[in-house]
Amino acid sequence: MNASEFRRRGKEMVDYVADYLEGIEGRQVFPDVDPGYLRPLIPTTAPQEPETFEAIIEDVEKIIMPGVTHWHSPYFFAYFPTASSYPAMLADMLCGAIGCIGFSWAASPACTELETVMMDWLGKMLQLPEAFLAGEAGEGGGVIQGTASEATLVALLAARTKVTRRLQAASPELTQAAIMEKLVAYASDQVVATLGTTSCCSFDNLLEVGPICHKEGLWLHVDAAYAGSAFICPEFRHLLNGVEFADSFNFNPHKWLLVNFDCSAMWVKRTDLTGAFRLDPVYLRHSHQDSGLITDYRHWQLPLGRRFRSLKMWFVFRMYGVKGLQAYIRKHVQLSHAFEALVRQDTRFEICAEVILGLVCFRLKGSNKLNEALLESINSAKKIHLVPCSLRDRFVLRFAICSRTVELAHVQLAWEHIQEMAATVLRAQGEEKAEIKN
Amino acid sequence: MNASEFRRRGKEMVDYVADYLEGIEGRQVFPDVDPGYLRPLIPTTAPQEPETFEAIIEDVEKIIMPGVTHWHSPYFFAYFPTASSYPAMLADMLCGAIGCIGFSWAASPACTELETVMMDWLGKMLQLPEAFLAGEAGEGGGVIQGTASEATLVALLAARTKVTRRLQAASPELTQAAIMEKLVAYASDQVVATLGTTSCCSFDNLLEVGPICHKEGLWLHVDAAYAGSAFICPEFRHLLNGVEFADSFNFNPHKWLLVNFDCSAMWVKRTDLTGAFRLDPVYLRHSHQDSGLITDYRHWQLPLGRRFRSLKMWFVFRMYGVKGLQAYIRKHVQLSHAFEALVRQDTRFEICAEVILGLVCFRLKGSNKLNEALLESINSAKKIHLVPCSLRDRFVLRFAICSRTVELAHVQLAWEHIQEMAATVLRAQGEEKAEIKN
Numbered sequence: 032m033n034a035s036e037f038r039r040r041g042k043e044m045v046d047y048v049a050d051y052l053e054g055i056e057g058r059q060v061f062p063d064v065d066p067g068y069l070r071p072l073i074p075t076t077a078p079q080e081p082e083t084f085e086a087i088i089e090d091v092e093k094i095i096m097p098g099v100t101h102w103h104s105p106y107f108f109a110y111f112p113t114a115s116s117y118p119a120m121l122a123d124m125l126c127g128a129i130g131c132i133g134f135s136w137a138a139s140p141a142c143t144e145l146e147t148v149m150m151d152w153l154g155k156m157l158q159l160p161e162a163f164l165a166g167e168a169g170e171g172g173g174v175i176q177g178t179a180s181e182a183t184l185v186a187l188l189a190a191r192t193k194v195t196r197r198l199q200a201a202s203p204e205l206t207q208a209a210i211m212e213k214l215v216a217y218a219s220d221q222v223v224a225t226l227g228t229t230s231c232c233s234f235d236n237l238l239e240v241g242p243i244c245h246k247e248g249l250w251l252h253v254d255a256a257y258a259g260s261a262f263i264c265p266e267f268r269h270l271l272n273g274v275e276f277a278d279s280f281n282f283n284p285h286k287w288l289l290v291n292f293d294c295s296a297m298w299v300k301r302t303d304l305t306g307a308f309r310l311d312p313v314y315l316r317h318s319h320q321d322s323g324l325i326t327d328y329r330h331w332q333l334p335l336g337r338r339f340r341s342l343k344m345w346f347v348f349r350m351y352g353v354k355g356l357q358a359y360i361r362k363h364v365q366l367s368h369a370f371e372a373l374v375r376q377d378t379r380f381e382i383c384a385e386v387i388l389g390l391v392c393f394r395l396k397g398s399n400k401l402n403e404a405l406l407e408s409i410n411s412a413k414k415i416h417l418v419p420c421s422l423r424d425r426f427v428l429r430f431a432i433c434s435r436t437v438e439l440a441h442v443q444l445a446w447e448h449i450q451e452m453a454a455t456v457l458r459a460q461g462e463e464k465a466e467i468k469n
Numbered sequence: 470m471n472a473s474e475f476r477r478r479g480k481e482m483v484d485y486v487a488d489y490l491e492g493i494e495g496r497q498v499f500p501d502v503d504p505g506y507l508r509p510l511i512p513t514t515a516p517q518e519p520e521t522f523e524a525i526i527e528d529v530e531k532i533i534m535p536g537v538t539h540w541h542s543p544y545f546f547a548y549f550p551t552a553s554s555y556p557a558m559l560a561d562m563l564c565g566a567i568g569c570i571g572f573s574w575a576a577s578p579a580c581t582e583l584e585t586v587m588m589d590w591l592g593k594m595l596q597l598p599e600a601f602l603a604g605e606a607g608e609g610g611g612v613i614q615g616t617a618s619e620a621t622l623v624a625l626l627a628a629r630t631k632v633t634r635r636l637q638a639a640s641p642e643l644t645q646a647a648i649m650e651k652l653v654a655y656a657s658d659q660v661v662a663t664l665g666t667t668s669c670c671s672f673d674n675l676l677e678v679g680p681i682c683h684k685e686g687l688w689l690h691v692d693a694a695y696a697g698s699a700f701i702c703p704e705f706r707h708l709l710n711g712v713e714f715a716d717s718f719n720f721n722p723h724k725w726l727l728v729n730f731d732c733s734a735m736w737v738k739r740t741d742l743t744g745a746f747r748l749d750p751v752y753l754r755h756s757h758q759d760s761g762l763i764t765d766y767r768h769w770q771l772p773l774g775r776r777f778r779s780l781k782m783w784f785v786f787r788m789y790g791v792k793g794l795q796a797y798i799r800k801h802v803q804l805s806h807a808f809e810a811l812v813r814q815d816t817r818f819e820i821c822a823e824v825i826l827g828l829v830c831f832r833l834k835g836s837n838k839l840n841e842a843l844l845e846s847i848n849s850a851k852k853i854h855l856v857p858c859s860l861r862d863r864f865v866l867r868f869a870i871c872s873r874t875v876e877l878a879h880v881q882l883a884w885e886h887i888q889e890m891a892a893t894v895l896r897a898q899g900e901e902k903a904e905i906k907n
């Protein structure tokens with residue numbers, strides 16, 4: 032495919048993408064396929080000769096789409112949102128074309144420098160303490176990781192390196208293994224200090240945890256993967272109070288801040304981080320690496336390679352503006368409260384955790400079995416899609432506001448549908464009980 | 470931005486991308502900027518109000534492009550190639566639109582199933598042993614990782630889990646730390662068993678290493694990050710002989726197989742892998758997870774989230790065909806031999822490692838200082854871009870065939886330029902010697 036065919040096919044693909052997202056409401060949110068559906072539909076080996084673009088795009092509708100769970104459907108209320116916005120997609124096209132691998136400043140200066148500045152922009156939106164920002168001086172700073180798991184692992188390895196060095200300095204007779212045996216990582220039942228857990232979006236109180244970590248010389252990593260985006264709104268910022276005690280902090284703009292996956296934002300206070308990953312072969316050295324002016328991000332992450340992901344942040348932040356992003360967060364929170372209000376009006380149901388952001392945990396008053404049957408009937412009907420969670424051994428349904436295009440009408444339709452399904456499972460339960468009685 | 474504006478802006482971006490890549494030869498391959506160039510060019514905080522797309526795309530040319538190292542310029546001969554092709558870019562647009570997170574089969578069945586089948590396609594192109602393929606039965610199989618670093622870490626953790634369990638079963642009295650202290654990871658000076666090292670593209674002989682690992686019960690991970698793509702050509706497949714002794718194998722189609730970053734292909738023989746990463750909270754469970762028919766890829770990798778990356782493989786394999794991909798590899802290898810022949814004709818130079826694939830290691834006969842001066846003058850002129858390596862304490866220049874669009878004429882021009890630069894540094898050296906003499 033040459034540039035001129037790409038011009039043509041690229042524009043067709045732009046229309047396909049726009050058609051897909053404009054029409055997504057008409058597609059069944061959860062697919063009908065059974066495991067192994069795809070293999071028989073495509074050849075067992077790659078073709079020897081080139082095929083046409085037409086043949087491939089036809090197969091997208093015939094083979095791929097029937098097996099897609101439509102995460103951006105306004106009837107998708109499962110897991111947590113994954114971001115999707117047009118500005119991010121445009122930036123991703125540019126990112127793909129530039130196609131640089133930003134492991135060092137020299138490998139593409141713009142890639143490194145825009146990342147540093149975008150992480151400062153975002154840090155300021157969140158009102159992070161100065162110590163987390165790169166600023167002019169270059170103390171502390173942010174880095175884009177692929178996922179929150181990677182950010183947590185990076186924080187853990189950095190913490191381990193730091194404490195190992197401290198212990199080795201204090202007791203040179205200790206072996207590496209003896210030190211390892213002494214190390215303790217403290218975590219709650221939802222892992223590391225978390226703001227907005229996956230199960231029920233609960234919050235650890237950093238003002239309680241933070242001072243203890245500080246006093247005991249513990250590395251405090253704070254994960255706000257989902258909830259972090261909300262902290263750009265002043266009315267939710269208090270949930271982040273105490274972050275000044277943290278050594279590292281991260282959240283995922285790729286969840287709720289309209290920056291398409293992957294973009295997990297991580298900040299560290301000091302450059303303790305880089306010691307754990309330092310990699311300096313001759314072929315990666317460049318003349319500015321020790322200037323103190325720039326960041327070689329390969330020392331800040333597990334992989335060597337990295338894409339130009341800050342372009343997505345730049346496009347999204349500028350095309351929405353902070354006010355646009357705040358409005359987006361607020362709309363989702365309003366919709367979750369609207370759903371909460373609907374649930375509270377129906378005495379057959381109960382709300383299972385305080386609704387703070389965009390997640391509502393609810394269930395039918397009654398047994399786990401009853402609620403499992405409810406979820407099963409909802410997800411079998413495939414009009415909407417939900418997943419459950421377990422809260423203190425109770426089987427609970429999660430209703431997460433996810434799609435960029437979800438409106439009050441979708442939430443109301445979803446609730447009516449849930450009520451219908453509930454009536455059916457309650458009737459079935461009633462009949463079962465009656466049978467047992469007879 | 471709504472769908473209709475995206476249709477317009479998306480098409481403009483397609484043209485921008487095509488213009489950029491068609492005109493890339495006219496851009497200086499390595500930028501002129503100094504560290505810290507970008508920060509003064511953009512505001513210190515994100516805008517409150519939305520900005521226009523025009524304003525952003527103007528800034529791309531004004532602020533971003535002057536700081537980009539153009540990895541896809543035909544005058545870029547540094548590091549190793551990073552893949553770039555139009556079919557992969559089209560697939561990436563679709564991937565962004567679908568925007569599903571494929572951590573489990575249920576999260577998007579097509580995402581999981583296409584990955585399994587594409588990894589089989591690719592495994593067959595490489596003539597990997599059956600034990601690495603998923604096939605109908607689902608024994609063994611492939612997974613797309615982000616980078617070779619991640620694949621290596623996954624292999625290492627899986628190996629550690631496996632041996633720890635074996636030792637704990639044999640000696641239940643041993644603590645975790647005591648076991649850790651006993652573990653040994655064997656590596657050469659280029660890390661794990663490597664086919665095609667970064668410095669000079671050298672190859673470990675798996676037929677020697679493999680049987681020893683097999684006999685001693687060691688986990689053998691084989692990394693062919695760059696070179697792996699070449700094994701789709703029968704004439705290079707012998708370099709992979711012995712892979713049948715490996716427990717895990719990976720290479721990066723995102724380097725040399727026209728699948729844009731990120732796409733690191735990893736295969737494992739058995740499902741030993743999944744035990745190390747098993748994560749099964751209620752909200753990720755689905756009814757088919759224990760069917761044996763499908764793969765929940767979150768157990769095969771460090772992150773939870775993952776994009777629909779197999780679409781890129783599908784588009785590229787189909788639009789090039791195996792023959793097209795082979796032709797692409799062969800052209801690059803021919804160009805590196807053409808460059809090698811030019812170097813050998815000039816008695817001032819020497820070739821420093823056997824040229825097997827697309828990398829030529831060469832230097833001026835003389836001191837490291839002389840060659841450092843040569844590289845410095847080449848990279849200061851910025852007509853072409855190279856990086857060095859160190860081979861047995863000798864400073865060596867690497868000439869890697871990288872760009873998809875590089876032709877013999879570019880290689881010849883590059884060589885003439887290197888010769889000119891060499892003449893200058895040799896003259897300077899001569900004058901310096903004469904001065905010392907006087």
